Each structure stands twice: as C-alpha cells, then as structure tokens.
Amino acid sequence: MSFIRTAVRSALSRRSAFFRSVKHLSTDAAQPQQHAAGGGSNGAKFPGAQQASFVTAPKLALPATMEPLPIYRVMNSEGVIEDESQDPKLDQGTLRKMFRDMVLLNTMDKILYESQRQGRISFYMTNFGEEASHIGSAAALSIEDWVYGQYREAGVLVWRGFTISDFINQCYGNAEDQGKGRQMPVHYGSRKLNFVTISSPLGTQIPQAAGAAYAFKLQPNNQRCVITYFGEGAASEGDTHAAFNFAATLDCPVIFFCRNNGFAISTPSAEQYRGDGIAGRASGYGMAALRFDGTDVFATYNATKLAREYVLRENKPIVLEAMAYRIGHHSTSDDSTAYRPAEELEVWNTVEHPITKLKHYMIRRGWFNEDEENEFVKSVRKQVLSQINQSERIPKPNWREMFQDVYQEMPQHLKEQMREMEEHVTKHQEHYPLKDYKQ
Amino acid sequence: MNVLAKATTSLAAGSRRSAAATAALVRHSSHFVYQPDAKAPIDGPTQKMNMFQAINQAMDIALEQNDSALVFGEDVAFGGVFRCSMGLQKKYGKGRVFNTPLCEQGIAGFAIGVANTGAKAIAEMQFADYIFPAFDQIVNEAAKYRYRSGNLYDCGSLTFRAPCGAVGHGACYHSQSPEAYFAHTPGLKVVVPRGPNKAKGLLLACVNDNDPCIVFEPKTLYRAAVEEVPVAAFESPLGKADVLRAGTDITLIGWGTQIHVLQEVADMAKKQLDVSCEVIDLVSILPWDKETICNSVKKTGRALIAHEAPLTNGFGAELAATIQEECFLHLESPVLRVTGWDTPFPHVFEPFYIPDKHRCLAGIRKLIDY
Numbered sequence: 001m002s003f004i005r006t007a008v009r010s011a012l013s014r015r016s017a018f019f020r021s022v023k024h025l026s027t028d029a030a031q032p033q034q035h036a037a038g039g040g041s042n043g044a045k046f047p048g049a050q051q052a053s054f055v056t057a058p059k060l061a062l063p064a065t066m067e068p069l070p071i072y073r074v075m076n077s078e079g080v081i082e083d084e085s086q087d088p089k090l091d092q093g094t095l096r097k098m099f100r101d102m103v104l105l106n107t108m109d110k111i112l113y114e115s116q117r118q119g120r121i122s123f124y125m126t127n128f129g130e131e132a133s134h135i136g137s138a139a140a141l142s143i144e145d146w147v148y149g150q151y152r153e154a155g156v157l158v159w160r161g162f163t164i165s166d167f168i169n170q171c172y173g174n175a176e177d178q179g180k181g182r183q184m185p186v187h188y189g190s191r192k193l194n195f196v197t198i199s200s201p202l203g204t205q206i207p208q209a210a211g212a213a214y215a216f217k218l219q220p221n222n223q224r225c226v227i228t229y230f231g232e233g234a235a236s237e238g239d240t241h242a243a244f245n246f247a248a249t250l251d252c253p254v255i256f257f258c259r260n261n262g263f264a265i266s267t268p269s270a271e272q273y274r275g276d277g278i279a280g281r282a283s284g285y286g287m288a289a290l291r292f293d294g295t296d297v298f299a300t301y302n303a304t305k306l307a308r309e310y311v312l313r314e315n316k317p318i319v320l321e322a323m324a325y326r327i328g329h330h331s332t333s334d335d336s337t338a339y340r341p342a343e344e345l346e347v348w349n350t351v352e353h354p355i356t357k358l359k360h361y362m363i364r365r366g367w368f369n370e371d372e373e374n375e376f377v378k379s380v381r382k383q384v385l386s387q388i389n390q391s392e393r394i395p396k397p398n399w400r401e402m403f404q405d406v407y408q409e410m411p412q413h414l415k416e417q418m419r420e421m422e423e424h425v426t427k428h429q430e431h432y433p434l435k436d437y438k439q
Numbered sequence: 440m441n442v443l444a445k446a447t448t449s450l451a452a453g454s455r456r457s458a459a460a461t462a463a464l465v466r467h468s469s470h471f472v473y474q475p476d477a478k479a480p481i482d483g484p485t486q487k488m489n490m491f492q493a494i495n496q497a498m499d500i501a502l503e504q505n506d507s508a509l510v511f512g513e514d515v516a517f518g519g520v521f522r523c524s525m526g527l528q529k530k531y532g533k534g535r536v537f538n539t540p541l542c543e544q545g546i547a548g549f550a551i552g553v554a555n556t557g558a559k560a561i562a563e564m565q566f567a568d569y570i571f572p573a574f575d576q577i578v579n580e581a582a583k584y585r586y587r588s589g590n591l592y593d594c595g596s597l598t599f600r601a602p603c604g605a606v607g608h609g610a611c612y613h614s615q616s617p618e619a620y621f622a623h624t625p626g627l628k629v630v631v632p633r634g635p636n637k638a639k640g641l642l643l644a645c646v647n648d649n650d651p652c653i654v655f656e657p658k659t660l661y662r663a664a665v666e667e668v669p670v671a672a673f674e675s676p677l678g679k680a681d682v683l684r685a686g687t688d689i690t691l692i693g694w695g696t697q698i699h700v701l702q703e704v705a706d707m708a709k710k711q712l713d714v715s716c717e718v719i720d721l722v723s724i725l726p727w728d729k730e731t732i733c734n735s736v737k738k739t740g741r742a743l744i745a746h747e748a749p750l751t752n753g754f755g756a757e758l759a760a761t762i763q764e765e766c767f768l769h770l771e772s773p774v775l776r777v778t779g780w781d782t783p784f785p786h787v788f789e790p791f792y793i794p795d796k797h798r799c800l801a802g803i804r805k806l807i808d809y
Contacts, residue, residue, distance in 0.1 A: 148552075180589035189588050196555065197588035201579045207545050208580070211552020211560070215507070218534055218558075226552075238572070242545025249540055250549075405590045406625050408649040411678065411726040414625075 068276045069291045071323055074298035077351045079360025081298070088301050090139075092367050098139060098297055099362060100376060101158045102131040102355050107380045108164060109154075109328070112171060115388055116185075116332040121171045123185045127154050129295070129327030132354030133259055135159055136300025137322075140308060141227060146212055147195045148205040148228040151186055152259065156229070160193040164380075168387045174394040175438045180401050203237030206230055206256065210247040210317070213254035217315055225311045227255040227304075233264020235278045244285040247317035255307045256287075256319045259294065261326035266339040279321035287317050294322025295354040298361075325352065395438045399425075470605070470795045471659075471699040474683075475666035476636045480675060485667040490660045493635035493668050494523045494600070497642040498561060500672045502531045505559045508646070510536045512546055512563030512600075520565060521602055521661050547573035547599070551581050551651075554594035559646055567603035567655055568612040574620070581651040582626030595649035598642070602658035603631070604696050605747050605793050609658075610786035616695070616748040616779075618655055622725045622757065628652040628677055629724040631695040634664040637722065640675025648677060657695040680728035682735065686717035689741040689803060692732060692758060694721045697745050697794065704799040711800070714807055724754055732758065733765045740771040741806045745794045750778040772809035777802045 044052050074086045081087050090098070109126040116124040127134065134155025141147075147156055154167065165176070170188050173181030179189060179197060189197025196205065196212075209228035216224045234240065235258055247254050258278040262269050275281060282289030288310060292299040300322060307318045325348040329336045350356065362368035403410060403418040410418070425432055479485055488496070502508045510524055510531075516538045518525035528536035539546050543564055550562040564570045570577070577599070585593035605614050621629045628650050632638035638656060645652035683698065684705060691701045698720045705716035717735050721727060736742045742762050744755040755776040762774050777794040785792055 146556075178589050178591060179587065182589065183587050187587070189591050191591040197584075197592050199580065199583070199587060201575060204548060204576060204580050207548025207576075208552035208555060211549035211554075212556050213552070214549070215509075215553045215556040215558040218507070218509075238542075238544055239548055239576070242540075242542045242548060245540045245542065246545045246549050250537070405586045407628075408585065408593070408595060413726055413729065 063275060066276060066280075069279050069289060069321075071291050071293055072299050072303060073293035073296045074302060075296055075357060075361055077357055077360075079357050079362070079364055081361070086298070086302060088298055088305075090301070092365075094139065095358075095362065095367065097159075098135050099355070099358050099373075101135050101155065102297075102358065103373070103377060104164075104380050105131050105134070105155045105158050106355060107377055108167065108384050111381065111384045111388070112168070113328070113332065120388065120392065121185050123332055124171065125151055125186045125331045126328035127152055129348055129354065130259055130261060130322075130324050131155055132297035132358065133257075133294035133300050133322040133324055136297040137227070137229075137257060137304040137320075140301045140304035142224070142308075143194060144224045145194065145308070146209070146216075146224070146226045148209040148212070148226065149195065149198055150202065150205065150230045150234055150259075151198050151200070152231070153229045154186065154188065157188055157190065157193065157195055160190070160195065162188065162190055162193060162195070164383050164387050165391070166190070168384070168391045169394065172391040172394070173396060174391055175397045176391070176394055177397075180405070181397050182401075202234040203230060203239035203243075206234075206237075206240050206243035207246055209256075210243045210250070210252045210254050213247070213252040213311075213317075214250055217251070217253055222253075223312065225253045225255060225308055227257055229257045229259060231264060232258055232260040232262075232269055232278055233267065233272055235281075236264075236272055244281065244287065244317075244319070248285045248287050251315045252317050253311040253315050254317045255304070255311055256317060257304070258319065258321045259324060260321050261294075261324045263326050263330070263336075263340070265330045265334060266336070268340075277321055277323075279319050282319040287319055289319040289321070291321040291323065294324035295348075295352055295357060297354060297358050324354075327353075396436055398438045399432075399434075469607075469659075469663070470790070470793055471696055472703055473634070473660070473664045474699050474702045475664075476634060479667055479669050480636050480640055481669050481671065481673045483669050483671050485669050487665060488635050488668045489662050490632070490635045490638050490656070490664045491522045491662065493639040494642060494656065495525055495527070496668070496670075497639040497646075498524060498527060499530070500643060501559065501561060501646045502527065502535060504672070505646075507558035508535070508561065509553060509558065510561045510563075511539050511549075513541050513565045514538060515563055519563065521658060523563070523600070523656075523661075543569055543572040544576055547576035547581065550597045550599070551576060551584065551594045554597035554651070555584075555592055557596060560594075560597040561646060562597065562599050564599060564601040566613055566615075566658075567601040567617050568615040570599075570601050570617060573599075577621070577627070577651075577653070578624045582624045584626075584651075586626060593649070594651050596646075597651050598645040598648075599651075599653045600642070601653065601655055602661070603655040604657040604659060605784070605789060606659045607789065608786065609784070610789075611783045613658075614747075614784040614789075616655070616746065618694075618724045619748055619752060619754045619757075621653055622727075622754050624725075626651070627725055629655070630677060630722060631655045631657065631724060632660075633657075633695060633698040633720050633722070634660060635666050635668045637675055637681075637720075639668055640673050641677070641722070643672060644674035644677050647674065652677070655695070659696055675722070678723045678726045678728060680722055680731040681720045682731065683718045683720055684716070686715040686739065688715045688739055689743060689806060690717045690719060690732070690735040690739045691799070691803075692719050692721055692742065692744045693746060694724070695747070697747060700794070700796050700799060701745060704796045704803065707796065707800050708803050712804060712807060714803060716803070721758075727758075729761060729765070733762065736762050736766045737769040740769050742766075742770075742774045743777060743799065743802050743806060744774065745777040745799050745802075747779050747793060749781045750776055751781050753778050772806045775802050775806055 138159035
C-alpha cells in the first residue's frame with residue numbers, strides 16, 4: 001500500500017519534468033538531427049559515436065545517475081483529472097463505448113476462465129487489470145493501422161468489432177473459427193480488423209511489425225502505422241532487441257507498446273531486467289519513448305494518439321510503456337498465489353483497477369447509470385453463456401482442413417498423406433471422433 | 440586453380456566474422472569441375488555469366504517487375520560480400536535495396552513483416568552458417584503463418600538467400616549445408632541451384648511463388664560456375680528434379696556443387712567400370728520430386744545419394760527411406776549415402792571430409808559388386 005502511495009507521489013513530483021519531455025519530444029522531433037563529422041565540440045572523429053566529445057577524466061555512466069522516466073497519468077484513482085489540459089475531452093458516446101468494451105472484456109474473461117475450469121475449453125488467458133491499456137490504445141488508432149499482438153490484447157479486438165461469437169468460436173476451434181481450429185484458444189486474428197493472428201512464440205511479432213511498417217511507409221500517401229504489443233518479459237527476447245534496432249535504423253513508423261504488468265508468469269520484473277523498465281531502453285536505440293499509467297484509460301489514449309501522430313509524421317518508431325499489474329493468473333495453467341501475496345493483488349483489484357477508475361470519472365461527469373450498467377453486464381453474461389452453448393454445438397472443421405494452408409496449394413506429398421489418412425479413417429472410423437467434425 | 444583462387448579471395452573479402460577463415464589461405468585443388476548446363480532453359484539471346492551475375496540479374500528483374508520488392512541484409516547496399524547485389528541500390532534507391540543491422544533474427548522477422556503486407560521481400564543471410572539465429576522466425580513463424588491463421592495472413596512473398604556449402608577453406612562456419620534442418624519444416628520451400636541458369640530461374644520462381652522460400656546458393660559456384668544464361672526473365676519450376684544424364688545401371692542423386700562431382704564420377708564410372716550412371720539434380724529439397732527419383736531407381740535398380748552435409752539425418756536419409764519404400768522390389772543393392780562425416784566441417788581436413796569423386800566412385804563400385 002505504501003509502495004503505491006510512494007509511486008503516486010513520485011509520479012506527481014515529476015510531472016513538470018514530464019511536460020518538459022513531451023515538449024522536447026514534439027518540437028525536437030520535427031528537426032533532423034545534425035550528424036556533422038567530428039561533431040564533438042573538441043574534435044572526436046570516431047565514426048561510431050559522432051556526437052561525443054573527449055573528456056580528460058574517466059566517468060562511469062552509472063544507471064543510478066539516470067533519472068527514471070516518469071509515469072504520465074491523466075486521472076487519479078478517484079477518477080479526477082489532475083490537469084484539465086490533459087483531458088482528451090472524449091464525447092459521452094465514445095466514453096460509454098470505452099467503458100462498456102472494458103466491462104465486456106472483463107465479463108467475458110470471467111466466464112471463459114470458469115468454463116476452462118469446468119473443462120469446456122482447453123485453455124484461457126484473462127486480461128484482468130489491463131483492460132484500459134487495450135481500449136485506450138485501440139481508441140487512439142485508426143482501424144487501418146495494423147496490430148501485431150502477443151496474446152493479452154483481446155480488448156483491442158473488442159474495440160475494433162470482434163464479436164463475442166468470434167472470440168468463443170476461436171476458443172472452441174469449431175467450424176466458425178476463422179483460424180480453422182488450428183491454434184490454441186486466445187490466438188485470435190482478423191483480416192477484416194487488421195489484427196494479425198497471434199502466435200505463441202514470444203517476441204517474434206515485434207520485428208515483423210517493424211517490417212510491415214517499413215513496407216507501409218513506402219506506399220504512396222501512407223496514412224497507416226503499425227502497433228505491436230508485448231509484455232515486459234517478451235522484451236527480454238532477442239527479437240525485441242532486433243526490432244528496436246531495425247525500426248530505429250530503418251525509420252519505421254511503428255509503435256512498440258509494452259504492457260509492463262510486473263510479471264512474466266512467476267518471474268517478477270525485478271528478475272527480468274535491471275534498467276529503467278522497457279521505455280528506458282529506447283534512448284539507447286535512438287528512439288522516442290513515453291511511459292504512462294496503463295490503468296488510466298485517458299493516459300493510454302493520449303499517449304497512443306501522440307505516438308501515432310509522431311510515427312506517421314516522422315517515419316520513426318516510438319516505445320510506449322504502459323505500467324499495470326497482471327491481476328489474473330498468467331493463464332489457466334498457472335496458480336499465481338504460489339509466487340505473490342494476495343494483499344498486493346487486492347489493491348490492484350479495487351482502488352487501482354482500470355474499470356473502477358473510469359467508472360469514478362463517469363460518475364463525476366454524471367454519465368454513469370448504475371442500473372443501466374448492471375443491465376449491460378447481465379446482458380453480456382447472457383450473450384457469453386448462450387454463445388458458449390452454441391459454440392460447443394457447432395462441429396469442428398472437416399479434419400481434412402489439417403492438411404490445407406500448409407502451402408498455398410497442396411503439394412503432391414501432402415495430397416498423398418491426406419489420402420492415406422482418408423483410407424485409414426474409413427477403415428477404422430470407430431476409433432476417431434468423426435461425429436464432432438464437419439463432414 | 441585460378442577459379443578457386445578467385446573464390447578464395449571472394450570468401451576472404453566477404454568474411455568478417457572469423458579471422459581464422461581469412462588468416463590461412465590454404466588453397467587446395469578444386470574438388471569439382473564445373474559442368475555448364477547443356478541447353479539454355481528458354482530460347483532467346485543469352486549472355487555468358489557466372490552465378491553471382493545471374494543472381495544479380497534475377498534480383499534486378501524482380502525489383503524491376505515488382506514495385507514493392509525489397510532487397511536487404513547485411514552489407515547488400517555496396518553490392519554484397521559475394522557481389523550478388525552489385526549496382527542494385529544505385530538503380531533502385533536506398534529505400535528498396537539497403538543494409539540492415541547485423542542480426543539474422545531481425546532480418547528474418549523484418550522480412551516476414553514486409554511479406555505480411557504483400558510486398559516482396561528478398562532477404563540475404565550472409566552465410567547459411569549464420570541462419571540459425573533466424574531459425575525460430577523461419578520455422579515457427581514464416582513456415583506456419585498461413586496455416587496457423589487459417590489463411591488470413593501469410594508471408595508467401597518472402598525469399599531468403601543464403602550462401603552455403605564447401606569452399607575449400609571455410610571451416611566450421613563458412614561451409615555448412617543446413618538444408619536438412621529446413622526440410623523438416625512443413626510450410627517452407629527449399630532449393631539449391633547447381634549453376635547460373637538454375638540460380639536465376641529458381642530465384643525468380645521463389646520471388647514469385649506464394650510460399651516462403653529459401654535458396655541455398657553454393658558459394659564456391661559464385662565465380663567458378665560460368666555458362667550462357669538467357670537475358671530475359673524465366674523461372675525454373677520448384678519441386679522438380681532435373682535428369683542431367685540418362686543411364687541404365689545406377690542412379691546418382693545430388694544437388695548444388697555435388698552435382699558436378701557426380702557428373703565427373705559418371706564419366707569415371709563409364710571409363711573405369713563400364714557402368715552407365717543416371718545423374719539427377721534434385722534441385723528442390725522441399726517439396727522434393729519423388730516421381731522423378733523413383734522412376735529412375737526403378738529403372739536402374741541402384742541408387743547412390745551424395746551430399747556435403749553430415750550423414751546422420753541428412754536429406755539423403757529421407758531419400759533413401761522413400762526409395763526403399765517405393766522401389767523395394769526393384770532394388771538390387773542397398774541405397775548408399777556418400778556424405779560429409781558426422782563431424783563439424785573442418786578447416787585443414789576438408790579434402791578428407793567432403794564426399795569427393797573418389798569416395799563416390801568407390802561407392803558405385805561397392806553397389807555394382809553387391
């Protein structure tokens with residue numbers, strides 16, 4: 001508890017520093033950097049560090065001397081906007097959608113988590129505590145912007161219009177799943193919504209996002225950027241290093257959105273890195289960065305909006321770091337009480353909860369109607385439960401789909417293997433769950 | 440000798456990874472004699488080219504034909520350490536032909552992202568030996584993109600190029616032939632050209648193919664292989680083997696540089712043993728041309744497979760197993776594999792490591808006498 005107060009206090013005390021840095025970001029960015037040969041004032045000429053100058057005494061660059069990047073926030077835990085100039089002034093309709101999308105995600109998570117516990121789906125991962133970072137960032141993007149995610153970004157899909165049935169059909173891998181039942185639950189994808197299909201290997205999507213952004217940049221009149229989400233754990237992968245460096249050197253309009261929720265499964269962030277989080281790495285790559293309160297939907301929205309304008313205007317990447325707390329277990333295969341205290345969780349589940357904060361704000365504005373919201377939660381519950389029943393009854397895709405899409409066209413050897421399986425299944429059908437599959 | 444000296448110089452210039460590879464320029468006599476393709480793949484005017492020039496021309500055509508095509512990798516901007524991308528940046532600009540940071544997993548991941556948008560990515564891995572940092576991106580990502588997304592997304596417009604194979608003095612990290620690692624990965628297409636015509640045709644076919652492709656280019660052929668190559672664009676089919684010479688007594692199967700060893704071995708077998716060899720360039724490792732191989736073995740009754748990569752789990756094992764299964768009643772002797780040994784690729788012992796013509800000929804003798 002005291003830890004939170006300290007964090008809040010220190011964030012407040014650094015506010016002025018933060019605004020300086022934002023100003024710095026938006027003005028400095030417009031001017032190309034000087035790369036004069038021997039740019040150091042006293043004549044250093046090494047090609048590898050052209051801006052540096054000589055000194056006559058050794059001075060260790062100690063991490064302790066670096067000021068940690070401040071955490072930008074717009075509203076406090078009571079839903080009070082601390083600096084009116086930072087109010088994004090979203091209209092009631094937009095705010096209502098933001099709130100309801102967060103609630104929908106939260107409600108759907110609770111039920112699907114339970115349904116995994118009952119053995120109805122094989123696996124699930126909740127988004128508890130990170131709803132604001134999904135919805136806030138998604139709202140600040142254009143739907144034309146491509147999204148490369150990790151797996152805990154379902155809210156981005158909610159915002160873009162992925163339906164309850166889309167989510168649940170994927171989790172069941174039934175014939176209505178656009179992914180054709182080939183991947184584990186929560187590995188969503190949508191061509192229509194420009195959300196690139198999730199894969200399990202961590203960090204792999206990050207250099208891919210840089211490549212896609214580069215290709216978009218070369219298209220005439222490009223108005224499209226790429227955002228890639230990843231956790232602070234995935235940021236330790238080599239692919240993250242690759243992506244940061246490629247995006248910086250090749251000038252890619254990509255937003256690196258790190259969800260720093262304090263844990264990678266059981267590993268606390270203190271065992272993940274020693275530097276100033278993930279945003280603190282950006283300057284080492286020559287990238288802009290912004291750290292913010294990821295439980296504050298307004299801070300997330302403003303940060304992402306600023307980042308989007310920056311990357312498209314400058315054709316340069318940016319690192320965003322959304323600070324949050326992973327309230328749920330890592331996945332349904334994890335029991336997080338084995339590695340963290342319940343009291344800590346309680347705080348994040350109540351006063352520091354993203355939905356609670358936005359609710360406080362809406363109450364202040366007089367935009368919140370308790371009965372209406374209870375009714376909404378009830379109707380979402382009903383939709384999710386009825387969709388579960390429905391998705392369960394939809395047959396799985398024809399088993400021959402197993403052989404499709406390995407290549408664009410099925411090569412001869414796969415045709416032969418499919419035929420072999422057909423013959424086998426015909427002969428031994430009693431051993432295979434054929435009735436569960438589309439014929 | 441001259442040819443190899445040139446190749447040696449090229450490797451030395453190109454290698455910045457390993458001082459050891461450049462320190463001692465031990466030059467052996469070449470273990471193969473290049474056999475130019477007898478017939479041009481298409482009609483029309485031709486030009487005498489070595490393999491790096493043919494590859495350069497293929498990339499030139501790809502960049503010309505596709506506005507979205509990009510060529511990138513380590514040191515490709517100035518022309519590449521093997522000269523394959525010479526002049527391309529000047530012609531197509533820094534936006535389309537460019538250096539990346541030195542990071543293979545980044546090159547592969549970046550290429551996949553470019554290809555996700557539908558743009559054509561032609562990415563170079565400086566040596567096939569250094570493709571392993573990108574193994575995760577290639578195997579878990581590129582190969583599975585279309586499948587795992589239910590065909591919502593793919594990276595079919597990407598092609599990786601990687602110099603591979605023995606070069607006389609490349610030792611552990613400038614000599615490897617890693618095709619078997621990738622042949623175990625559904626979703627990839629893997630090819631190995633035997634010379635300039637094949638390199639040009641395969642590269643253009645890969646660029647235009649809708650699946651992720653890897654072209655392993657035997658680096659010793661970049662300068663050594665010279666032949667008449669059609670100036671116009673053409674594609675060599677993926678998944679098709681080439682029967683380079685017909686024979687009746689034994690089928691010799693190889694790819695890349697080894698094809699030239701096997702052609703010389705076929706001459707030696709004719710002269711010394713009066714054995715008629717059918718020589719087949721497999722060309723495409725994945726998917727591979729089972730029909731052509733098995734038809735040949737059914738006819739000759741004997742098969743010898745030769746590759747530079749180590750024996751155990753090398754691609755020869757896949758061929759041998761399939762030949763055994765498909766041609767069992769036609770076989771008059773076991774299927775024999777003559778390959779690199781199950782050791783890392785050595786420096787000073789290279790002449791004892793590679794499956795040279797003498798080991799291949801001894802293999803033929805063994806099978807004929809079986």
